[in-house]
Amino acid sequence: MRDKIKNLIKLYWKRILIIGAFVILTIISLAIGALDVVNFKDLFAGNELSWKILWTSRVPRTLAIILSASGLSVAGLIMQSISRNKFMSPSTSGTTDAAALGVIIAFIALGDQPGIIQTIFAFLFALISTMAFMSVIKRLKIREIVYIPLIGIMYGGLIAAFTQILAYRFEALQMMQAIGLGGFAKIGSFATVYIIVVPLILSVIYSSRFSIIGMGEDFSKNLGLRYNRVVFVGLLLIALVSASSFVAVGQLPFIGLIIPNMTASFYGDNLKRSIIDVMFFGADFVLICDILSRVIIAPFEISVSLTISIIGGIIFVIYMIGGIRHGKQSQRAAQRK
Amino acid sequence: MIEIKNITQAYGRNKVLDDVSFAIHDSAVTALIGANGAGKSTLLGVITRLIPYISGEVYIDEHEIKSMKTKEVAKKVAILKQTHHLGVRVAVQDLVEFGRFPHCGGRLMDIDRQKVEESISFMDLDNIRDRYIDELSGGQRQRAFIAMILAQDTPYIFLDEPLNNLDIRYSVEMMKIVRSLVQDLHKTVIVVLHDINFAAAYADYVVTMQDGKIVSHGKVDEIITKNKLDGIFDYDFNIIEHQGRKVCLYFDSNEKDSLA
Numbered sequence A: 001m002r003d004k005i006k007n008l009i010k011l012y013w014k015r016i017l018i019i020g021a022f023v024i025l026t027i028i029s030l031a032i033g034a035l036d037v038v039n040f041k042d043l044f045a046g047n048e049l050s051w052k053i054l055w056t057s058r059v060p061r062t063l064a065i066i067l068s069a070s071g072l073s074v075a076g077l078i079m080q081s082i083s084r085n086k087f088m089s090p091s092t093s094g095t096t097d098a099a100a101l102g103v104i105i106a107f108i109a110l111g112d113q114p115g116i117i118q119t120i121f122a123f124l125f126a127l128i129s130t131m132a133f134m135s136v137i138k139r140l141k142i143r144e145i146v147y148i149p150l151i152g153i154m155y156g157g158l159i160a161a162f163t164q165i166l167a168y169r170f171e172a173l174q175m176m177q178a179i180g181l182g183g184f185a186k187i188g189s190f191a192t193v194y195i196i197v198v199p200l201i202l203s204v205i206y207s208s209r210f211s212i213i214g215m216g217e218d219f220s221k222n223l224g225l226r227y228n229r230v231v232f233v234g235l236l237l238i239a240l241v242s243a244s245s246f247v248a249v250g251q252l253p254f255i256g257l258i259i260p261n262m263t264a265s266f267y268g269d270n271l272k273r274s275i276i277d278v279m280f281f282g283a284d285f286v287l288i289c290d291i292l293s294r295v296i297i298a299p300f301e302i303s304v305s306l307t308i309s310i311i312g313g314i315i316f317v318i319y320m321i322g323g324i325r326h327g328k329q330s331q332r333a334a335q336r337k
Numbered sequence B: 001m002i003e004i005k006n007i008t009q010a011y012g013r014n015k016v017l018d019d020v021s022f023a024i025h026d027s028a029v030t031a032l033i034g035a036n037g038a039g040k041s042t043l044l045g046v047i048t049r050l051i052p053y054i055s056g057e058v059y060i061d062e063h064e065i066k067s068m069k070t071k072e073v074a075k076k077v078a079i080l081k082q083t084h085h086l087g088v089r090v091a092v093q094d095l096v097e098f099g100r101f102p103h104c105g106g107r108l109m110d111i112d113r114q115k116v117e118e119s120i121s122f123m124d125l126d127n128i129r130d131r132y133i134d135e136l137s138g139g140q141r142q143r144a145f146i147a148m149i150l151a152q153d154t155p156y157i158f159l160d161e162p163l164n165n166l167d168i169r170y171s172v173e174m175m176k177i178v179r180s181l182v183q184d185l186h187k188t189v190i191v192v193l194h195d196i197n198f199a200a201a202y203a204d205y206v207v208t209m210q211d212g213k214i215v216s217h218g219k220v221d222e223i224i225t226k227n228k229l230d231g232i233f234d235y236d237f238n239i240i241e242h243q244g245r246k247v248c249l250y251f252d253s254n255e256k257d258s259l260a
């Protein structure tokens, strides 16, 4: 029995660590907040107000963090697998910006709409834009893949600028402001975030297929996989996650790029092995950022988007430099030959 | 048995396969040789349904492949192409498990695990099963891919230039593996080779291609002749016999003198 447990720990210590951290961070995230009515003493005593705040404000908020972080991490993972390119992610290929454009267009065309309608528009725009971006990138045959996120960020910037013009022209700037700033404080608008559960489950079911797709088209076809169909399913999942997380909480930059890359250095590229850990690790990362955002200048809070941008941005730059070095090395190696 | 009937394939105006017909001998090694661009890879792609073709028929055990389900084709034919899987961090064991996909759809049952184990031990990969494939030597990686194809458990195996990037020792080892696939596991193997000497030494049958057409097809001894090879490769071969085996000398025998 003891040996068995030891064996399990040896096999799964990384996962145990990641999930352990997840549980602790979730509790901390639930515990901190502007009102200190929510504490263990009151909760145990059955204080109705405490429970009410917990359920109506704290729990949805924390769930929104967890779901959008996990969803975006998995979306990045799938995107990298489909494109066979480690530097792809929804926030560095215009997907999120296209989702924003969709929301603004929904607003202009139909006026103020519930989250679900916004999500549908965001989803359609994200899907089309991602398909276009990925097929262009594939055709360009860029030798240095490090530049792809930079091209993607520029492309996203173009979409964002266009969105801005539209918003200005049709007097939707306020709307823009409201949705653009990522924050988990918008209590009550989290309904759409629960949609992410669907792509999360589907991505686990499809994880073997996505891994095989990552080995290349001929490789997949040899194994009887319908390549185009699996790629399309992947794109659907990416667009769905990006759209619903954007409508619920706004932008969470870099998550889809750095989380899968960080996880891959421990688990390799077999999605079937790593996908659960990617989900939890992504949640851990964003929970930490969120907790920091709320304690650093308490009782005020920084936008979580900002915290993620700073921490995620630093990690992103480290990966980029690594990628550029790596590229130069292989160039030099090629020249020697 | 695999039978190919009147296959034609073209990219735009460029006819890459022109009315190709032949039957592949079961439980034997068939080497496919021909100059670059002759259409060898395209032919393998067509037979394994990687590439759609314009007209003609391919029969696998009497079933036309266009009428077969994708998964069924994947249980009959396996193809290993020369692609670079640089930077793909997948463990050897995971790669071999991918081979079971047509049978189990990604959820391995006992029979699948057993096949994976058999393939790993047949290819002697037990001690490197946890290593990532991009950390292996060329020879080891090639063995890992063959193990995957063995796990796929197909009677027909197609190898497109498996000796690329392998040094001589590994090339010989690879060809020995190919032979053992036929001898020990009774597979039917079709292998594209650049080095005619490997074809001469290890194949049972040879098919030669030129400009999208099959030029000749027959037993090794009938095909590896100066007469036939000169035309296909547009080169003046020098074929000698050594210990009962034919050996092609590629270099020009006058070269040294003219340089001196």
Ligand SMILES: Nc1ncnc2c1ncn2[C@@H]1O[C@H](COP(=O)(O)OP(=O)(O)O)[C@@H](O)[C@H]1O
Residues within 6 Å of the ligand: B011, B016, B034, B035, B036, B037, B038, B039, B040, B041, B042, B043
């Ligand atoms: N996807 C493609 N598009 C256009 N032409 C192609 C394509 N694939 C192969 N070809 C052409 O078909 C011919 C045969 O190619 P291939 O089958 O790869 O030859 P081999 O494997 O014998 O070297 C070549 O002339 C090549 O340029």
Ligand SMILES: [Mg+2]
Residues within 6 Å of the ligand: B040, B041, B042, B160
């Ligand atoms: Mg070829």
